[in-house]
Amino acid sequence: MIEVKNMTLTYASGKGIFEVDFSIKAGEVTGYLGPNGSGKTTTIRGILGFMKPNEGSCTIDGLDSIRDACEIQKKLGYISGEIAFFDDMDGDEFLQFMQKMRKEKDNTRQKELLKLFELDPKGKIKRFSKGMKQKLGIVSAFMHDPDIYVLDEPTSGLDPLMQNRFIELILKEKARGKTILMSSHVFEEVEKTCDNVIIIKDGRIVQKSDIQTLKNSQRKGFLIKPINLDDASKILRASGFEISVKAGGIIQVFVTGENIDRFIKTSAKFEIDNFDVIKQSLEDIFMQYYGKQEEIS
Amino acid sequence: MILTLFKKTLKQNWKLLMIFFAVLIMYMSIMISMYDPEDMASILAMLELFPRELLSAMGFSNTITDFTSYLAGWLYGLLMSGFPLVYCIILGNRLVAKMVDDKSFGFLLSTPNSRVKIVITQGLYSLFSIFVLFAVLFGSGVAMASAIYPGLLDVGAFLKLNLITMLLNMFVMMICFFFSCLFNESKQALGLASAITVVSLLMNMLGNTSPDLNVLKKLSYYGLYDPVEIAMGAEIWQFIILFSLLAVVLFVFGVLIFNKKRLPI
Numbered sequence: 261m262i263e264v265k266n267m268t269l270t271y272a273s274g275k276g277i278f279e280v281d282f283s284i285k286a287g288e289v290t291g292y293l294g295p296n297g298s299g300k301t302t303t304i305r306g307i308l309g310f311m312k313p314n315e316g317s318c319t320i321d322g323l324d325s326i327r328d329a330c331e332i333q334k335k336l337g338y339i340s341g342e343i344a345f346f347d348d349m350d351g352d353e354f355l356q357f358m359q360k361m362r363k364e365k366d367n368t369r370q371k372e373l374l375k376l377f378e379l380d381p382k383g384k385i386k387r388f389s390k391g392m393k394q395k396l397g398i399v400s401a402f403m404h405d406p407d408i409y410v411l412d413e414p415t416s417g418l419d420p421l422m423q424n425r426f427i428e429l430i431l432k433e434k435a436r437g438k439t440i441l442m443s444s445h446v447f448e449e450v451e452k453t454c455d456n457v458i459i460i461k462d463g464r465i466v467q468k469s470d471i472q473t474l475k476n477s478q479r480k481g482f483l484i485k486p487i488n489l490d491d492a493s494k495i496l497r498a499s500g501f502e503i504s505v506k507a508g509g510i511i512q513v514f515v516t517g518e519n520i521d522r523f524i525k526t527s528a529k530f531e532i533d534n535f536d537v538i539k540q541s542l543e544d545i546f547m548q549y550y551g552k553q554e555e556i557s
Numbered sequence: 558m559i560l561t562l563f564k565k566t567l568k569q570n571w572k573l574l575m576i577f578f579a580v581l582i583m584y585m586s587i588m589i590s591m592y593d594p595e596d597m598a599s600i601l602a603m604l605e606l607f608p609r610e611l612l613s614a615m616g617f618s619n620t621i622t623d624f625t626s627y628l629a630g631w632l633y634g635l636l637m638s639g640f641p642l643v644y645c646i647i648l649g650n651r652l653v654a655k656m657v658d659d660k661s662f663g664f665l666l667s668t669p670n671s672r673v674k675i676v677i678t679q680g681l682y683s684l685f686s687i688f689v690l691f692a693v694l695f696g697s698g699v700a701m702a703s704a705i706y707p708g709l710l711d712v713g714a715f716l717k718l719n720l721i722t723m724l725l726n727m728f729v730m731m732i733c734f735f736f737s738c739l740f741n742e743s744k745q746a747l748g749l750a751s752a753i754t755v756v757s758l759l760m761n762m763l764g765n766t767s768p769d770l771n772v773l774k775k776l777s778y779y780g781l782y783d784p785v786e787i788a789m790g791a792e793i794w795q796f797i798i799l800f801s802l803l804a805v806v807l808f809v810f811g812v813l814i815f816n817k818k819r820l821p822i
Contacts, residue, residue, distance in 0.1 A: 305819075305820075305821070305822075308666070308667075310663070310666065310819070310820045310821075310822055311819035311820065311821070312817070312819060329666070329671070329672070330669050330670060330671040331669070333666070333667060333668055333669040333670075334669045336667070337667075338663075338667040340660060340663045340667075340822070342660055343660075344659045344660040344661045344663075345661055345664070346565070346569065346656070346661050346664070347569060347661075348569060349569075357561065357565055358664065358668065360561040361559070361561050361562065361665070361668035361670060362668050362669060363669075400664070400667075401667070
């Protein structure tokens with residue numbers, strides 16, 4: 261459905277993306293991940309035809325991103341990574357405008373989406389909170405019921421409840437056979453929705469895999485507040501765990517899957533005041549991914 | 558041309574047009590009410606108080622006695638190009654470059670409308686607004702003049718004067734629009750558009766002050782014609798062709814460049 265063919269798109273600064281090549285089959289949800297400045301948005305600019313690549317091309321449902329940009333938009337929903345609205349517009353006015361620009365008449369889906377995200381679009385967009393603006397962007401990208409979605413960090417600024425609503429929405433769309441490319445920093449979101457993951461770093465794709473493979477490489481992070489900090493540090497270090505001591509006498513440890521049992525048993529050797537599991541951001545995980553890549557090469 | 562977009566652009570920019578219209582109509586009414594057909598000498602005497610160079614820079618000529626040339630010199634010499642120039646710079650930037658700069662243009666492109674159609678709509682709005690501005694100014698001028706001094710205004714010459722000034726400003730509008738299409742940043746679009754147009758205006762003003770500097774006036778597109786001569790019956794068709802042609806060329810190139818360029822949105 262989305263085919264990025266050997267795309268190189270560089271800026272005057274020399275930055276950009278290089279030989280990016282992947283394809284997303286119809287009905288698949290793909291997560292597009294990478295640290296800030298790695299080229300995610302640049303890839304999306306190429307996919308949407310906002311920027312003509314130096315080399316390579318992209319087709320969406322057989323249509324060329326540059327030549328057929330207008331045709332593609334009929335079946336595409338897009339959320340920009342940095343949503344900026346028109347000056348001095350009301351929220352409902354904006355949705356109405358987008359609907360008319362798409363020559364759509366039916367607004368039942370728009371109403372459903374507004375209800376799902378508990379958004380009242382009345383009033384000046386300028387006065388909206390960041391979360392409300394994001395919701396408005398989501399509604400505008402989904403309301404014409406497109407077949408393909410290209411979403412650049414779609415949940416940034418949303419509260420956890422709304423992030424969950426968004427995940428539900430994506431799953432529903434997935435069940436309806438929609439094709440989705442989504443860049444994200446929220447692991448939970450990617451874990452729950454994506455079939456595949458593409459990781460980009462410094463403008464080059466470093467990993468393409470299904471979500472299960474990525475999950476297996478996940479390290480668990482723990483925060484331990486021992487009664488005796490020195491003793492605990494010594495014991496953990498002696499067992500070969502890499503630890504760092506945080507403010508308030510808290511020890512932070514990252515453990516890979518196969519070492520968890522050993523870690524728990526080692527920790528049982530000292531008295532613990534408090535214990536917490538760190539919810540890892542996806543960024544932590546792919547940072548580790550790069551590490552492995554480098555070791556192999 | 559996309560009607561929905563045109564309406565949105567109108568809704569977001571009519572206030573700007575109103576501000577400039579209000580300023581110009583104020584000047585127009587002051588100028589009209591200052592005219593005294595019985596006593597041009599007293600107006601001229603008042604003008605003696607100002608430095609001659611300043612007055613000629615403003616396009617005021619003290620040889621004028623008839624009402625239409627008086628308006629041509631006093632209003633259409635500087636005010637009717639100077640104020641709209643500011644309007645053109647502001648609007649030109651707003652229509653394209655500003656929306657690319659703040660990335661809101663992305664929403665327009667996420668609808669099934671081509672870049673060319675979108676940007677042509679924006680350009681047409683700018684020309685439309687200049688047309689409305691001068692059409693209403695012309696109508697108001699004729700109405701005010703016939704109410705205060707019935708029969709004094711040469712309506713035909715006044716129409717020619719407004720027509721040529723409108724085309725001049727459409728050309729200026731297209732200079733601003735072109736740079737707005739060319740650049741992705743407001744700063745650059747505003748900078749180059751205002752540099753070129755303001756320098757041209759200043760060259761014309763300086764050129765008016767003394768014969769030695771007349772060459773500056775000739776180099777500026779503002780100095781191509783003399784409004785007073787037009788009020789007195791000079792031909793304008795060559796300027797109509799010139800300004801229209803230049804405006805169309807800038808419009809077309811602006812659209813073509815915008816269609817091809819990379820948009821960081």
